[in-house]
Amino acid sequence: MDPAQEAPKSLSSVRHIILILSGKGGVGKSSVTTQTALSLVNEGYNVGVLDIDLTGPSLPRMFGVETKQVHQSSAGWVPVSIYNNSADPVNENGKKTRGNLSLMSLGFLLGNRNNSVVWRGPKKTAMIRQFLKDVVWNGGDSNTPLDYLLIDTPPGTSDEHIAIAEELRYAQPIDGAIIVTTPQQVATADVRKEINFCRKVNFDVLGVVENMSGFICPHCAECTNIFSSGGGKQLSEQLDLTFLGNIPIDPTFVEMIENQDNEEHDGKKKLIDLYDTCELKPIMKNIVEKVLDKNLPSRLSS
């Protein structure tokens, strides 16, 4: 039998897989990935995040772990831990209120953060294959599987996307893809292409998120639609997809990313604690709940 017809090894203890896709760059795939991860952790799920944007990995910075390194264990690569719930209280159901959060990105494997990764397609494909084969999520412990694996992707429909589609082909069922767009037509035009890609490779579209939807002036509270408005909703209506919600532009989110500290010193707080007071948190919670409400089946039978 062709060994490629088995699900990649690292996915053997993963319950749900969600991809974050967008044909367009800079629409906020990584921001949405970050916030989806935080929201799921706040719901008590164990979450892993895989960054397959190889030439522009942003997630290590988003999670404030740029200087961390990936360790090799006998089972494979151990992702970088961003939040560990061992110190959290247990609620009345005997469960932790927050889950664990870890991240794997090529950013951790680069010597210098300013170095460019100038790779052609085959090398990128090989790297993604290795990520899916060799990463041990949640300590590789089959008793405590990872609840959600979020896969953040680069813009476009090329090598990385073909590679991930090929790798996930035998890993069904996967939950599907969250599509991120910004409201203007230049963006939705590219996003339509990405949705067509999803159809070709049999990824279900979980829904469309419209990011950067309006900006509320901090001086006069007037909302300006910098990148016009309604493009995401219109797109989901035209293509008969679930519209998950609008996320406004919030400059304090960027500030929060810059001010976090994963080790918590000098009075700086961890991202997940800072996020508790972020105005985007309830908006994002709403979006994530719409995905959870679909009650998609777990990949693991138990």
Next chain:
Amino acid sequence: MAPSIEIAKTQLTAPEPEHCPGPESEQAGKDDACNGCANQDICASQIPKGPDPDLPQINKRLSNIDHKILVLSGKGGVGKSTFTSMLAWALAADEDIEVGAMDLDICGPSLPRMLGAEGESVHQSNSGLSPVYVADNLGLMSISFMLPDPDSAVIWRGAKKNGLIKQFLKDVNWGERLDYLVVDTPPGTSDEHLSVTTYMKEVGIDGALIVTTPQEVALLDVRKEIDFCRKANIKILGLVENMSGFVCPNCKGESQIFKATTGGGKKLCEDLKIPFLGAVPLDPRIGRACDSGECFFDSYADSPAATAILDVVDALRDQVEISLEKLTI
């Protein structure tokens, strides 16, 4: 059912192994990873590589273009295409200047919409592919003119994208001569960037314009792009910071939407010693003009954003048109 994925037609007979250096690389057939690969003979047989047989044709085609400028940024969505379209409009405003715009973003072409040429198609003749003319002196070439349906996804691996880029450079007939060719690129540092720089090496690129937004998450990727330019020996003409500050149309109060927590584009330029060409504020009208394919300068010539963009274009022209070599005696 297995998903049907359109795979590029390469000459390889088996899938590439892990760590494959790429069939076009210098190491093809010789690398450690090549041992045992079914493609090894095919790759190795292409050695010695020698110059690409299409290079003379590319050189000939590009030889009557005075200035060739790449618009680059490691990050997506910072305004590469917007800036390319602005640059094209601004240059073409002078009717004595012939301008060509080439869109190398194959998976997400945006220039046709921004320049108001959506839905057009290219024509092939004996003399090559004719670009779409959006003004008498402004031609545009993009893959979107070749797609049957504007929504169809271009699911291509790198090798296939390289083929198209080569075709664009070799076969597009820009007319007798061009003063400027501005090349819009996709985000990242991968196949498209390597191909365009390799194919244009002999004929020479004037340089690259780097576009960024002020926040560190963007600068991080932009630094990688600058590193790429240095590795590929491309002169950096300068950097422009886009989406820098926003003035509320209601109260005129200014806010920093993408906060420059690490000093923004200006600091980056000082650190890396590259020219800082200016900062362009966010203006919702730019986005609207791009969506409808209108020239922003026609409608809002006096807006602060238009002034800022024109200043950058002037600085850029000074960089490429005034040659220091000609000044020396």
